[in-house]
Amino acid sequence: MSTIRVRAQESDGIVTVRALMTHPMETGxxxxxxxxxxxPHHIDVVTADVGDTNVMTAYWGVTISRNPFFQFQFEGNKGDTLKLAWTDNQGGSDSVEATIG
Structure with a gap:
């Protein structure tokens, strides 16, 4: 079962991504x-890729709350596949793919 729920919607060439991640985000x-x-147990890096192109990278730390929700936008196309992934400071990781609607 994935720890990431993601929705990506395109409007006028701009894709809005909304993501909810299940993670304890312990500060230590x-x-x-x-x-x-x-x-400490927290997400360090979140990446979003469409094909071979990275469209977003976020570097996180202990200041992000438990089960983080975040949103970002980029120029993209309906029907493309978005891959969203995270890695944490204990070597854990998860990823999910979503078709841009």
Whole structure:
């Protein structure tokens, strides 16, 4: 099951992408029930590609909230395939593809 939900819609040559990611985004400063620090666990890099072209790269850190939602725009075409992917500081990753509508 993917941790990313994405929707990409084109209007007048501009594609608007809305994405919701499921991720704990731990800062490393919170404590668990036993009082021990929870290690940092956050998304570092988010990329969006259409074919072989990167249309967006975001570098994130501990300041992004749990289960982040974000939106961005780029020039694109209806029917193209968008690939959205993330990697985190613990080596985790996920990606999803969506057809631009």
């Amino acid at each position: 400063t919170s404590k668990d029930a036993a009082g021990d620090l929870i290690p």
